[in-house]
Amino acid sequence: MEHTAEHKDGAIKEIVKVTIILSILTVIELILGFWMIDMALDSGLRLAVKGTIVILMMAKAFYIVGYFMHLKHEIKNLIMTIVVPLCLFIWFIIAFLYDGNSFRDLRNTYDPYFKEQSTIKVEKKEEGKAAKHDEKKTEEKKH
Amino acid sequence: MSTATTVTPAKMWSGGKSPFNVEYGKLMMWYFLMSDAFTFGAFLISYGTIRFSTNGWPNPNEVFKSFPFAPEGVNAPLVFVSIMTFILIISSVTMVLAVHAGHNMDKKKVTTNLIWTIIGGIAFLSCQAWEWNHLHHEGAWWGSNPFLNHDGTASSTNFTNYFFTITGFHGFHVFSGVIINIIMLIMTLMDKFEQRGHYLMIEKAGLYWHFVDLVWVFVFTCFYLI
Numbered sequence: 512m513e514h515t516a517e518h519k520d521g522a523i524k525e526i527v528k529v530t531i532i533l534s535i536l537t538v539i540e541l542i543l544g545f546w547m548i549d550m551a552l553d554s555g556l557r558l559a560v561k562g563t564i565v566i567l568m569m570a571k572a573f574y575i576v577g578y579f580m581h582l583k584h585e586i587k588n589l590i591m592t593i594v595v596p597l598c599l600f601i602w603f604i605i606a607f608l609y610d611g612n613s614f615r616d617l618r619n620t621y622d623p624y625f626k627e628q629s630t631i632k633v634e635k636k637e638e639g640k641a642a643k644h645d646e647k648k649t650e651e652k653k654h
Numbered sequence: 655m656s657t658a659t660t661v662t663p664a665k666m667w668s669g670g671k672s673p674f675n676v677e678y679g680k681l682m683m684w685y686f687l688m689s690d691a692f693t694f695g696a697f698l699i700s701y702g703t704i705r706f707s708t709n710g711w712p713n714p715n716e717v718f719k720s721f722p723f724a725p726e727g728v729n730a731p732l733v734f735v736s737i738m739t740f741i742l743i744i745s746s747v748t749m750v751l752a753v754h755a756g757h758n759m760d761k762k763k764v765t766t767n768l769i770w771t772i773i774g775g776i777a778f779l780s781c782q783a784w785e786w787n788h789l790h791h792e793g794a795w796w797g798s799n800p801f802l803n804h805d806g807t808a809s810s811t812n813f814t815n816y817f818f819t820i821t822g823f824h825g826f827h828v829f830s831g832v833i834i835n836i837i838m839l840i841m842t843l844m845d846k847f848e849q850r851g852h853y854l855m856i857e858k859a860g861l862y863w864h865f866v867d868l869v870w871v872f873v874f875t876c877f878y879l880i
Binding site for chain 1: 864
């Protein structure tokens with residue numbers, strides 16, 4: 512408690528700093544998101560941008576947990592009891608995404624129907640959508 | 655705080671000391687949030703697994719391109735959701751300020767910041783309600799997906815199922831967070847914390863609120879950006 516007086520301004524400064532960092536990170540994410548809109552679907556660049564966004568997301572998570580939730584200023588025992596179990600996510604994410612990817616490869620190799628479905632472009636639905644659109648418009652006119 | 659960190663580990667756990675240096679309720683809130691993180695993590699990883707196991711996926715810039723009060727065919731991807739994101743970040747900041755004011759026993763500041771946090775939470779919920787309503791009118795719901803894949807092929811209902819389940823679960827957390835904050839506000843106004851001599855309850859509510867913000871960071875990235 513004895514350090515509250517000097518801590519006062521420091522805490523507010525830290526809050527402001529973290530707010531600015533979070534805003535900047537979000538803006539960068541959004542810029543990358545806008546940039547990605549017209550990018551080719553299977554380009555390596557698109558994948559790289561997605562990776563960057565994930566890294567920025569982790570940075571944001573770090574700042575929220577560390578500073579807003581104050582975990583960085585807690586003692587080591589508490590930090591460890593929270594962070595160590597969360598390391599399970601490393602396995603969790605890698606294992607499951609790898610599994611999903613492998614399932615897709617297997618189906619593309621051995622399930623001709625699955626493979627075929629992903630090559631047929633749907634045009635009927637687009638028309639249906641357009642028709643629906645028109646319906647909505649006429650409805651609006653009625654109103 | 656500084657004395658606790660210098661104690662040797664053996665002494666830390668031999669009794670008479672608080673090994674985590676926080677009160678019981680706060681520690682339990684941390685444990686609850688950790689378990690909640692695993693729940694959300696399981697949802698999002700399941701979403702990722704399904705997405706990895708499918709050849710095509712709808713384009714979020716196509717699905718979430720509308721904006722309230724904008725004309726029908728408007729094409730404004732990422733705009734609405736970025737507003738929602740900033741609302742949640744700002745409400746998180748006001749929550750930190752409320753917690754900080756609580757440390758200084760500043761009832762007035764706690765009250766105003768809590769009110770701002772509650773307003774932010776309600777604003778976020780309203781945005782989400784609008785978006786759900788809009789998507790529902792377009793024909794999207796659990797079990798029905800009007801959107802095509804990015805490459806023009808037919809899409810499964812996995813996309814909408816995951817979207818509504820995960821944002822719904824997150825929205826439910828926001829809703830309960832708003833309720834908790836309203837209770838905190840009432841308790842503050844009733845001078846409950848002044849009588850106790852500390853505002854530690856606000857800290858626990860704050861932890862929960864920040865966690866809600868944290869989850870949105872992940873949901874926002876997974877559904878709208880990538």
